[in-house]
Amino acid sequence: MSMLEVKDLSIHFGGVKAVQNVSFNIDAGIVYAVIGPNGAGKTTLFNLITGVYKPTSGEIKLDGESIGGKSPNELATRGVARTFQNLQICMNMSAIENVMVGAHLRLDRNLIKAALRLPTLKKRDAEARAEAAELMRFVGLDAFVDARADAMPYGALKRLEIARALAMKPRLIFLDEPAAGLNPKETIDVDHLVRKIADSGVTVVLVEHDMKMVMNLSDRILVLDYGKKLAEGTGEEVRRNPDVIAAYLGAHA
Amino acid sequence: MLAQFLQFLFSGVTVGATYALAALGFTLIYNASNVINFAQGEFIMLGGMLAVYFTQAGLPLPVALLLAILIPAIVGILVEKLAIEPVKGAETVTLIIITIGASLVIRGLIQVWLGKNTFSLPAFSGDEPIQILGATLLPQSLWVLGVTALVVIALWYFFNRTLQGKAMLATSYNRVAAELVGINTSWVLFMSFAMSAALGALGGILVTPITLTSYDVGIMLGLKGFVAAVVGGLGNGLGAVLGGLLVGILEAMGAGYISSSYKDAIPFVLILLILFFMPRGLFGGKSTDRV
Amino acid sequence: MKKNVYLGLYIVVAILLVLPFVVPNSFYLDLVIRMAINAVIVLGLNLLIGFAGQISLGHAGFLGIGAYASAVLPTHFGWHPVVAMGAGALVTAVLAGLVARPIFKLKGHYLAMATLGLGIILNIAIRNEAQWTGGPDGMPVPTMGLFGFELASDKQWYWVVALLLSVSVWASLNLIDSPFGRALRALHGSEVASQVVGVDVVRYKVAIFVMSAVFASLMGSVTAHYVGFVTPNLADFFHSIELVTMVVIGGMASVYGSLVGAVLLTALPQALATFEGWETVAFGSILMLCMIFMPKGLVPTLAAKFGKGD
Ligand SMILES: Nc1ncnc2c1ncn2[C@@H]1O[C@H](COP(=O)(O)OP(=O)(O)OP(=O)(O)O)[C@@H](O)[C@H]1O
Ligand SMILES: [Mg+2]
Numbered sequence: 001m002s003m004l005e006v007k008d009l010s011i012h013f014g015g016v017k018a019v020q021n022v023s024f025n026i027d028a029g030i031v032y033a034v035i036g037p038n039g040a041g042k043t044t045l046f047n048l049i050t051g052v053y054k055p056t057s058g059e060i061k062l063d064g065e066s067i068g069g070k071s072p073n074e075l076a077t078r079g080v081a082r083t084f085q086n087l088q089i090c091m092n093m094s095a096i097e098n099v100m101v102g103a104h105l106r107l108d109r110n111l112i113k114a115a116l117r118l119p120t121l122k123k124r125d126a127e128a129r130a131e132a133a134e135l136m137r138f139v140g141l142d143a144f145v146d147a148r149a150d151a152m153p154y155g156a157l158k159r160l161e162i163a164r165a166l167a168m169k170p171r172l173i174f175l176d177e178p179a180a181g182l183n184p185k186e187t188i189d190v191d192h193l194v195r196k197i198a199d200s201g202v203t204v205v206l207v208e209h210d211m212k213m214v215m216n217l218s219d220r221i222l223v224l225d226y227g228k229k230l231a232e233g234t235g236e237e238v239r240r241n242p243d244v245i246a247a248y249l250g251a252h253a
Numbered sequence: 254m255l256a257q258f259l260q261f262l263f264s265g266v267t268v269g270a271t272y273a274l275a276a277l278g279f280t281l282i283y284n285a286s287n288v289i290n291f292a293q294g295e296f297i298m299l300g301g302m303l304a305v306y307f308t309q310a311g312l313p314l315p316v317a318l319l320l321a322i323l324i325p326a327i328v329g330i331l332v333e334k335l336a337i338e339p340v341k342g343a344e345t346v347t348l349i350i351i352t353i354g355a356s357l358v359i360r361g362l363i364q365v366w367l368g369k370n371t372f373s374l375p376a377f378s379g380d381e382p383i384q385i386l387g388a389t390l391l392p393q394s395l396w397v398l399g400v401t402a403l404v405v406i407a408l409w410y411f412f413n414r415t416l417q418g419k420a421m422l423a424t425s426y427n428r429v430a431a432e433l434v435g436i437n438t439s440w441v442l443f444m445s446f447a448m449s450a451a452l453g454a455l456g457g458i459l460v461t462p463i464t465l466t467s468y469d470v471g472i473m474l475g476l477k478g479f480v481a482a483v484v485g486g487l488g489n490g491l492g493a494v495l496g497g498l499l500v501g502i503l504e505a506m507g508a509g510y511i512s513s514s515y516k517d518a519i520p521f522v523l524i525l526l527i528l529f530f531m532p533r534g535l536f537g538g539k540s541t542d543r544v
Numbered sequence: 545m546k547k548n549v550y551l552g553l554y555i556v557v558a559i560l561l562v563l564p565f566v567v568p569n570s571f572y573l574d575l576v577i578r579m580a581i582n583a584v585i586v587l588g589l590n591l592l593i594g595f596a597g598q599i600s601l602g603h604a605g606f607l608g609i610g611a612y613a614s615a616v617l618p619t620h621f622g623w624h625p626v627v628a629m630g631a632g633a634l635v636t637a638v639l640a641g642l643v644a645r646p647i648f649k650l651k652g653h654y655l656a657m658a659t660l661g662l663g664i665i666l667n668i669a670i671r672n673e674a675q676w677t678g679g680p681d682g683m684p685v686p687t688m689g690l691f692g693f694e695l696a697s698d699k700q701w702y703w704v705v706a707l708l709l710s711v712s713v714w715a716s717l718n719l720i721d722s723p724f725g726r727a728l729r730a731l732h733g734s735e736v737a738s739q740v741v742g743v744d745v746v747r748y749k750v751a752i753f754v755m756s757a758v759f760a761s762l763m764g765s766v767t768a769h770y771v772g773f774v775t776p777n778l779a780d781f782f783h784s785i786e787l788v789t790m791v792v793i794g795g796m797a798s799v800y801g802s803l804v805g806a807v808l809l810t811a812l813p814q815a816l817a818t819f820e821g822w823e824t825v826a827f828g829s830i831l832m833l834c835m836i837f838m839p840k841g842l843v844p845t846l847a848a849k850f851g852k853g854d
Contacts, residue, residue, distance in 0.1 A: 345656075355832060358825050472781060524661050525643065528647060528658050
């Protein structure tokens with residue numbers, strides 16, 4: 001059984017059919033890429049699977065259990081993490097606190113204990129801070145451990161999002177264009193980072209426009225066009241698919 | 254029985270028309286800028302108070318009324334220029350607080366200038382009530398309803414048939430796209446404040462001969478106008494008008510049949526119920542926040 | 545950076561300790577007590593508005609519940625003041641909790657509308673139920689006694705209120721820097737980001753709304769006993785706005801800002817008393833100017849200027 005099974009998934013916004021009858025499976029432990037031209041529905045697909053949008057129709061199963069229409073916070077409890085194409089960093093917090101929020105479900109969220117600053121909570125919080133700092137180093141943000149989020153450059157914020165997602169200790173992570181807007185050197189760093197994440201055993205689903213990175217990293221690729229599935233398979237299969245060449249690669253090449 | 258019901262209905266529709274004008278004002282500004290203008294009620298107050306002031310100062314009625322609409326419109330523009338434009342794109346909480354600040358300033362200035370007394374305005378065409386099936390209707394109510402109807406028609410024409418109106422409508426759907434096609438969105442913002450202040454003032458003038466006015470009537474009238482706008486589905490013009498009438502009628506019926514001392518609470522009970530059970534209002538559409 | 549934050553608490557405590565020995569007369573002692581009471585309310589409200597980013601335009605209504613519970617229950621039913629205070633807080637918690645769930649599924653303006661509506665309904669009820677509440681004229685409140693000890697003099701009240709304030713500052717600081725507090729701030733910073741990491745945003749908004757409402761209710765009771773008299777003005781829309789103004793001026797999302805905001809705005813009517821009638825204009829202008837030119841409020845703005853984090 002695949003880890004994630006998506007069947008006939010659709011969502012409509014008024015007249016816009018952003019995702020139409022898309023089906024695919026993702027096996028545990030792989031890097032799975034979703035590609036397609038602008039507006040193809042990639043982000044929408046992520047939003048559907050992570051519970052941000054409710055599907056108009058279709059089914060989503062995680063480990064065989066239906067999760068369609070569940071809220072994002074419920075999915076978080078099942079080990080699903082994600083980053084956002086349009087940064088969703090909490091600018092009212094420090095960088096490390098953003099990462100610590102990622103550990104939310106693993107910490108004691110009791111209000112009374114918090115207000116009284118009970119020693120157990122204080123100790124656990126200190127550990128969480130140390131873990132978060134460790135994660136920031138893992139994603140290459142060593143220089144920003146003490147920074148405020150609103151004082152960080154764009155490229156660093158992209159990685160901060162990844163660190164926050166990793167703080168959830170997820171099994172499945174969705175990365176929406178982690179390299180968008182980065183310079184070539186930063187792009188290579190992110191490429192390596194995604195590799196490291198996958199190697200640590202997390203299943204990665206990646207949306208990316210950088211074809212080199214996609215081909216380099218992914219085990220399988222889903223191609224979307226106008227909300228519909230155009231092709232799916234290994235990089236080699238997709239590259240040779242005539243529909244894809246015509247509709248997508250052709251247009252770019 | 255019927256006479257009593259009709260009586261409540263008449264008074265409900267009359268104040269409801271005022272709420273409708275206020276609600277239209279909220280809608281205009283909300284559509285242009287996503288701002289809820291908590292100062293809207295003060296324009297209603299300004300309209301009534303200025304009309305009283307200018308008529309008492311001996312100006313002929315039409316001139317007095319014109320000034321009582323024009324000055325609030327200018328105040329509306331000032332609020333937009335001085336308080337809203339400088340913080341473009343700020344958080345909702347910030348914008349709410351700014352417009353509340355503006356409302357306090359307007360109310361405070363009127364209080365200092367004209368005092369805390371209650372004033373009345375002579376009805377436009379006499380006080381001789383009209384008998385209908387045992388209920389009485391004041392001629393002023395006909396003025397309120399007639400003018401409101403005309404305004405609604407004029408607004409409909411403006412938004413559907415004129416270029417300026419369509420530009421404003423386009424901006425409310427998609428500001429960026431509107432800018433791209435060359436619409437001057439800051440002009441749209443300016444117009445929407447002027448228009449909604451004028452609408453509020455007009456409502457205030459029309460209803461003053463019936464309900465009287467004082468420096469502090471704006472809060473309640475404005476809030477009820479806001480209730481009406483939300484009932485109608487925030488941003489929906491026709492909904493705002495229907496919402497206004499509905500709020501007015503329910504208030505009058507509640508006051509008549511249930512308890513007059515809780516009259517002012519009725520719109521707020523209504524709004525809580527609506528927000529609980531149909532949060533997009535009676536006539537609102539559905540949309541998904543983009544991420 | 546964290547040490548810094550608690551340093552402020554020690555300063556506050558130190559000031560509270562010396563204050564009663566330096567205030568010139570009972571007029572100022574009274575002013576200080578009222579400042580401290582407001583400061584506690586504003587601390588709670590700031591958690592909601594500044595930290596969690598949610599608005600309430602009806603908090604005076606909750607304050608009114610507490611105040612009138614302390615007035616009505618002992619007077620008409622002979623309840624012990626402490627029990628009455630608890631009952632007020634309980635009623636507030638239940639009411640706030642009941643309305644909060646549906647309204648926190650809404651956003652921004654709707655929330656403003658709903659809280660405002662609730663506050664207005666409460667105020668109207670207080671004004672109308674004259675046989676219980678004395679109507680618009682208000683009613684006297686019996687003195688507060690604890691274990692056979694009567695809280696009567698201003699000095700005694702001062703120490704009680706000072707203790708409450710110190711504890712509230714400490715608890716607020718603790719809360720902000722905890723998983724709970726970070727979740728609150730995160731849902732303000734990015735609601736969707738907080739959701740996808742597992743924050744049940746509606747639950748957190750409800751929790752902080754109820755908590756701040758209970759703060760207001762308890763301090764409403766304290767106000768009632770301290771002043772010895774309650775009027776519906778305690779619970780009116782304008783008072784709700786005053787409280788929001790305190791949050792905004794002192795600084796949203798700033799614990800010490802709450803204190804500064806409460807102190808300044810409690811003193812303001814005093815300072816403006818000579819300009820009869822201009823209070824409203826002054827309040828409104830301050831609100832607008834503050835939001836336009838200093839949207840972060842006094843304390844964070846000054847802190848940024850002098851290069852310290854808050
Ligand atoms: N909340 C929404 N409401 C209305 N339309 C939406 C919404 N979210 C997405 N859409 C529409 O759905 C379509 C797909 O958008 P989506 O963001 O998923 O594309 P994408 O493949 O991620 O593109 P890009 O490569 O530019 O990120 C677009 O036409 C978009 O306008
Ligand atoms: Mg996208």
